[in-house]
Amino acid sequence: MRIKYIAGNWKMHKTVTETVSLARVLAGELASCKHKIMIAPPFTALAVAAKALEGTSILLGAQNMSDQEQGAHTGEVSVLMLKDLGVKAVILGHSERRIIYGEKDDFINRKVKLALAHGLEVVLCVGETLQEREAGKQDGVVSSQTEKGLSGISEKDLLRVTIAYEPVWAIGTGKNATGQDADAIHAVIRAQVKKLYSQAAADAMIIQYGGSVKPENAKELLTMPNIDGALVGGAALKAETFAPIALFDK
Numbered sequence: 001m002r003i004k005y006i007a008g009n010w011k012m013h014k015t016v017t018e019t020v021s022l023a024r025v026l027a028g029e030l031a032s033c034k035h036k037i038m039i040a041p042p043f044t045a046l047a048v049a050a051k052a053l054e055g056t057s058i059l060l061g062a063q064n065m066s067d068q069e070q071g072a073h074t075g076e077v078s079v080l081m082l083k084d085l086g087v088k089a090v091i092l093g094h095s096e097r098r099i100i101y102g103e104k105d106d107f108i109n110r111k112v113k114l115a116l117a118h119g120l121e122v123v124l125c126v127g128e129t130l131q132e133r134e135a136g137k138q139d140g141v142v143s144s145q146t147e148k149g150l151s152g153i154s155e156k157d158l159l160r161v162t163i164a165y166e167p168v169w170a171i172g173t174g175k176n177a178t179g180q181d182a183d184a185i186h187a188v189i190r191a192q193v194k195k196l197y198s199q200a201a202a203d204a205m206i207i208q209y210g211g212s213v214k215p216e217n218a219k220e221l222l223t224m225p226n227i228d229g230a231l232v233g234g235a236a237l238k239a240e241t242f243a244p245i246a247l248f249d250k
């Protein structure tokens with residue numbers, strides 16, 4: 001049985017003060033949560049978030065990192081710096097990084113390899129745009145992003161990778177994929193993991209759904225056989241909306 005893994009991607013929201021207060025409330029409300037939980041505040045608030053989460057089982061995540069360990073890379077943040085702050089996981093290949101900042105699969109793959117080499121967990125995001133979906137290309141797009149993102153990753157290291165299926169047309173739009181539609185793509189991703197690795201790797205792979213997840217649709221999505229969790233954006237910014245998703249029970 002795969003565990004459920006709910007992650008909150010705070011994107012470019014929350015000051016240091018706001019982070020401390022939300023992290024503290026979540027730490028309290030999710031104290032007895034039986035699912036794996038991660039929150040990813042912005043870089044500037046990671047240090048205070050780490051302190052606020054001390055002694056809890058909520059994992060601290062970052063939203064991105066450099067593909068290089070260190071050096072002359074103005075404005076970038078290294079895996080070493082993240083680890084130093086107590087970060088345990090990193091979201092890579094988010095569609096906002098791919099689309100707004102032009103990140104390509106090979107660049108994302110370098111980050112995945114670097115994060116894993118340094119012992120972090122990775123949430124690798126894949127997903128098709130509206131145009132790709134309308135052209136019926138979604139299966140090919142997510143299969144290709146999965147293959148390229150995981151290139152050179154051993155089956156052992158794969159155990160620290162979660163895949164987040166986030167259809168771009170569902171992110172921040174209020175339009176979530178239906179449970180059935182999302183589950184079908186999750187099955188495609190799982191089949192790709194089987195092809196690239198093994199049946200055991202496919203069975204173990206945690207695949208989150210992301211895109212307008214909210215308390216009202218969490219149950220429909222999270223009870224699907226291939227949906228093992230959620231990567232939550234907007235609804236992760238308030239305890240009133242994140243906690244009910246995180247505390248989801250069948």
Ligand code: PGA
Pocket residue numbers: 009166170171172173174210211212213231232233234235
């Ligand atoms: P959303 O964002 O929940 O606001 O749609 C999800 C994400 O981009 O990770």
